[in-house]
Amino acid sequence: MGDHFQPQPPPAANDKPAVWDLVVQDLERDEAPLSTLKAPFPWSTRDLMALVRADARARDAQGRKRYGVPLQAGNGRDAPVDAYQEALDLAVYLRQALEEHASRFVPDAELYVREHLSGLYNIALHSVWRLRWLLFSRDGR
Template sequence: MTDYLKPQPAPAPSAATPTWEYVVQDCQDMVHVDGSSVWHLLAEDGASRDAFGAAKYGTRHQHDNGRDHAVDAYQEAMDGAMYWRAEHLRTRRASALVIYRQALQLAHDIRAYLLERDGR
């Protein structure tokens, strides 16, 4: 197992603006770019994830919380690819296969980023 798959320390609270506030605002801003109502749903879901994370970890997500966010993203991307592969196997929907391939590419790109950043 690489270091990138090992558990990280619990997040430490700081004075920084919670990261979800930026993400929710970015989703709300995207409505004005393409008009998709899905952006509103993402914003609502982001606010819910923020509350869930605060309850689970005792603090909201902040960029300076002591964790390696690229490693967190890599682990989540790997899991996401696996979930989309399972969804495609279960449903055989072409759209699930497309999303699986996008998720796998995202995991690839994050791993390439880690290789470039850390040299391993």
């Protein structure tokens, strides 16, 4: 196992803004232009964005409960390593979903769902490659 899988220290609190708050602000900023798009599904983009914001807040609460502090920059952890590890997990979960998709979605939407899962899986793989390049260029390994 490479150095990028060594345990990291628990996050340490500091005076920087909570990163989840910044993510929610970014989601709110991005919502306005998206709200004019016609979604190819029965719910609106605005409804979907509201769900994503709520999920982000719930994930923040889960992290605060687990670690006792909000996720903040400068917390003593190596964010690119965390992102790389999580991106690997994302890729494997999406690949699992591709294997399982036929039994989990409405038949009329099967091709649509498979195309989206394939696209997300490819994005995840590209994210993994880019993150690994970033770590290599920074650490030389």
